[in-house]
Amino acid sequence: MDIKDIIDKYKNREISVEENTKNILEKIKNDDTNAYITFDEEDSLKRAKLLDEKLASGAELGSLFGIAVAVKDNISYKNMNMTCASKMLENFRPMFDAKVVENLLAEDAIIIAKTNMDEFAMGGRGKTSYFGPVKNPVDKTRLTGGSSSGSAAAVAKEDVLIALGTDTGGSVRCPASYCNILGYKPTYSMVSRNGVVSMANTLDQVSVFGKNVADIRTIAQVIEGPDEHDMTVRLDDYKYEMDTYDFKGKKIAYIPSDDEMHMDIDSTVEKDYNSALDELKKLGADLSPINLKYSKYANPVYNVVMSSEVSSNMSRFDGIRFGYQSDKYTSVDELFINSRSEGLGEEVQRRIALGTMYLSADDNQRVYRQGLKLRTLIKQELEEVFKTYDLIITPTVTNLPPSLDDDYQDPLSDFKSDGFNVIVNLSGMCGLSVPVRKGISGSVQFIANANEDSKLLNAGEEFLRRLNEN
Template sequence: MNYFDTSLEELHQKLVSKEMTVTELVKDTLDQIESDQKELNAYVTVDRDGALAQAKAIDEKGINADNLWAGIPVAVKDNIVTKDLKTTAASKMLENFTPIYDANVVEKLKANDVVIIGKTNMDEFAMGGSTETSFFGATKNPWDHTKVPGGSSGGSATTVSAGEVLASLGSDTGGSIRQPASFTGIVGVKPTYGRVSRYGLIAFGSSLDQIGPLTRSVRDNAALLNIIAGKDDRDMTSSDQPVDNFAAKIGQDLTGMKVALPKEYLGEGIDADVKKSVLDAAEIFKKLGATVDEVSLPHSKYGVAAYYIIGSSEASSNLQRFDGIRYGYRAEDVKSLEDVYVKTRSEGFGDEVKRRIMLGTYSLSAGFFDAYFKKAAQVRTLLINDFKEIFKEHDFIIGPTAPTPAFKLGAETADPTTMYMNDILTIPLNLAGLPAMSLPAGFSDGMPIGLQIIAKPFDEETMYQAGSAFEDATDFHKEVPGQGGQN
């Protein structure tokens, strides 16, 4: 099975017409994944037996001609719980954890006869921007095996970019879907906060986390979001906003639309090729009938600092449950209850997770709460107001997804601050809860560059409309990696 040479619609028709069975498709997909796994390390767990059992059941039932995703293999990030299938969050702490229930998004995939092919590698507990903090080793970028695929959803991005599956699910707390999508040349979407249930997502930052799809095309992305979005009473932050057809505006022209381009998104620290790609994209939107205005997000420069205080504080609280008592890793040779806690957490968590727990605990402590956490929350409100002002006059915002293309493996692991700054362009959208997409918009020395499209809250339809129009006007999405850097 070569996913580069087929679309979701074409594959669906083959399954409906029985030119191909789901079992044949799943076997081909598994073989491709397993042949790449040693080099790419995109998966923590490949569920051969479970996927084939799902495929057999779907073949026996038959494909619903109205359901595009029926029988299609999809990968799931390993911090989204899956019943009877190991879910590790790429941590020693959960190395052998097997959940007893499915996340809401997994329930929805299964209800639509989507085949769960396996669980993808990631930064430990989603804390990282390169998929190098995983307990199970780093994932490599399909475009160049000496470079990172981004993070924390690096495995989910890599498996789509490498042509192993048509789609995957990731989670995005500060750019963890969009940045790896940018680095690997695919489409990644963080929906509006509350659009997709977080029930069954292992929490990092509860006010920031959001599950979203990674795909090869904008249309496929909208089609997958149609499945996983919606109200869930088990998630108190889940929105009751109606879920319409996210692809409803795809194909409509952009004539008369107003596009905002923040000057801060093209300032110091932005790679020259990245800046050129975004300015070229602005010209394409003009040719498509839109007007592009320079605007300002004056408080965006404080986004990274605010995010790492808020996110780490929430992580400090969320990760208290991993204590060696109820489930997960438990240290041996302990002599007291305090020993259990200290040794389990010291041995079970990696350095980056410990760093964020310490930062968050410090920020929440009695002497520093007002100076740090409260101040960060106030900055968050200022950022939200900046976006509200822009959206009074504009339909959507464009800018780079990441300041640079993918960097070398190991290049930034020793410098956490530099690694954190890679998310400077994506973090504000999580703080504001806005929907945002990364899609291919250029190349630099053979490595993909992503364009970010940002829409108003719960206006994913306009985001997909703009993304699809840009995709149809360009050929960047048609390029595929020559594995290992032969691009």
Template sequence: MSLFQSKLRDIQDRLHKKELSVADLVDESYRRIGEVEDRVKAFLTLNEEGARRRAAELDDRLGDGEAKGLLFGLPAGIKDNIVTRGLRTTCASKLLDNFKPVHHATVMDKLDAAQSITIGKLNMDEFAMGGSNENSAYHVTRNPWNLEHVPGGSSGGSAAAVAAGEVFFALGSDTGGSIRQPAAYCGVVGLKPTYGLVSRFGLVAFASSLDQIGPVTRSVEDAAYVLQAIAGHDPLDSTSANVDIPDYLSALTGDVRGLRIAVPKEYFGEGIDPAVKDAVLTALKVLESQGAVWEEVSMPHNEYAVATYYLLASSEASSNLARFDGVRYGVRSSEAESLLDVFVKSRSEGFGDEVKRRIMLGTYALSSGYYDAYYLKAQKVRTLIKRDFDVVFEKFDLVLGPTAPTPAFKLGAQVDDPLTMYLNDIFSIPVNLAGVPAISVPCGTNAEGLPIGLQLIGRAFDESTVLRAAHAYEQATDHHKQRPNL
């Protein structure tokens, strides 16, 4: 695990000095997977043959002086809803058990250009629907800090793999907190970029107006490196934003003097764990001691965010998942005797309970007679939630609060209570509804030693300020240096 405790730039330096080879990094990744994977269970599919072949190619480039990629030689894990050419992509669903894509997602092309190496595909809640990783059709991923606790979701495999030292970084997707919440639970850094900054082409859609790909790393600096590699306009994605991409690394100055931070009173009300509240407020004092200024504000429509999200996300899921019919790709029911049977039985056998629950909720909300009462009203409330952020950002640079109301809960504790499970995303969901960027960084642990996450939220396309503040906080503390004892 020692190699993966290093910073990205330190590993790059050692590679260029020929103190390390890319093959060494790949060996380290699979060695660690061999040590801990039977307990953590972060992966669904490994790419060992392809990774070692890629390592040999990159080592040749190192010898030829062509090692110029931003992420050169670094082993990465990829959430299993990001399509990878020739490498099984299941979305942790039995319905896609046999699906091998014929093309790469745009982010995979960008990682190839940055010269990283795909180690394997990571476990998740089925079709990204869940907050604990217990909805995977294959197995449950466990939190490396305490194997009796969940790693969070839906990108639980991504966060667990990085926390356990199996890969140097991972990609996840964030629809309502699915990068940030597991990052908080697993004591790593999770960045949800502005909607449209990173291409969604090749991301299997859950809720198209909310989904966003982002990095999971051990440090804020490493998150800046990965974001630099994957951000940018993509003509293959109609929602991709054609904006200039700044040098995110140059933003990591460590200086937050004069930074204006808003602290919503709604983020510290009923339901927040006392240990989480104390850790986040202590983090606020650290930023204040570095020269930032803060003020309590109100974001009055925050209380409606969870209901709004689950109506909109489920409605979009109902539409997006209609393509999985047992005809074009994926698993087809062997019991089907007619065309209707193909549709009904393939979906009934292939989808899990949570996916079915959300499809049914979304179909109901979109149905005749209910569209105006539910879906349309939820869209109007979404506008109000976005307006809350717009008003705050007229005066402030950042919004600060907890990533999740509690640390990681025990496996099975909420699996039969979906409403309680949904409330774990109460602080992360508004960010997706507003389309703004946010990062989760470790800010302490509770009495049981479980990590706690600090969330910093910024203006649209102002990832530089988010990264600057997170990096300054990180440099003033040691929370990100702590590792689970596996």
């Protein structure tokens, strides 16, 4: 079942939008994975009734007519709270819709729920939420991965066909891999960030979960495009072209297993990666190993850039302007300190502290400046690869989903597994995580050059089709 099938059922009067929405709301009410933070039954059913009336009137229908979309809880929808899974914003209600939400509503979608996430999108496991961790629908003894944990779970257990997350360093592709679904991170600047709570401005990108590429392509076409309130977004519309991708003769680069970037890779993930390479060879692809001189430093570079931007962005949550305010203070300084220490979790505080250190004036921002230089070298290195190769293929992450009981003693462990993800964010390119087989397993990531998103999705669609045939 995909978006087209559902809309056809509406048009053929096999099911009403209201009836389908009620069915989805029942699934959300009975959720046993902690995937959701907020839903509003009255709001959703009211919109469903209006859409049924629109269908009856004979009016032109939007491309997402009656489709329920789950949205990560750092994306603003004025009819529901936006908590960022933090005590700091536990009762915050936004005053306007994010640009992506405006686009969805304009195409007759229904915002069915706000999904759980790592607090302020900081975490790679789905465990730092103030509202508790999200269980992996594939194996409920494991975590979903993060930070877009709830959106991944919602799609994996088929409550919704499609869900939005944000991807700063793999926050959609990692949980997609853990939950055995597709995760697409568009080219940076493809989608407006207006109305999305910033974690790291130069890395964040609204991204998409789905179970098939056709649905991802449909929603991606809706959320892309210019926005006068976001000066980083492209000035023209991007057309997602659907075409059959023929792997035969295509030059595809891969990072071999003995490369430093494969350090500490799980044996199952490595086996599934090699299986995917074998499949590409069968399809006639011309595979070549590459050595990335600078990209092996992607994790520390990402840590520096991300933490520095986090430190700046999180300064607005001070206990005065909005959000949680401590009642234990005798001075303004105490108000700041106590509101932030009580309202923000340990992982968020850790990244703020790191970023503040990297930006410290007495060091003339030496570490941060070096990070920016290396980021440029990583981007240039990947651009050079794409002068010869059509695509790059990597493992999505280097490990399998952690146990729900993981005590999370090593704060660097999230970064270690995401090296193949963060090169995409640091370079502004696009990436797609594709499951290799069913169940708890490794996934592969296809990477394409900036603004070659159509090619990326077409390749992923053909690869998935061939896997399903086998």
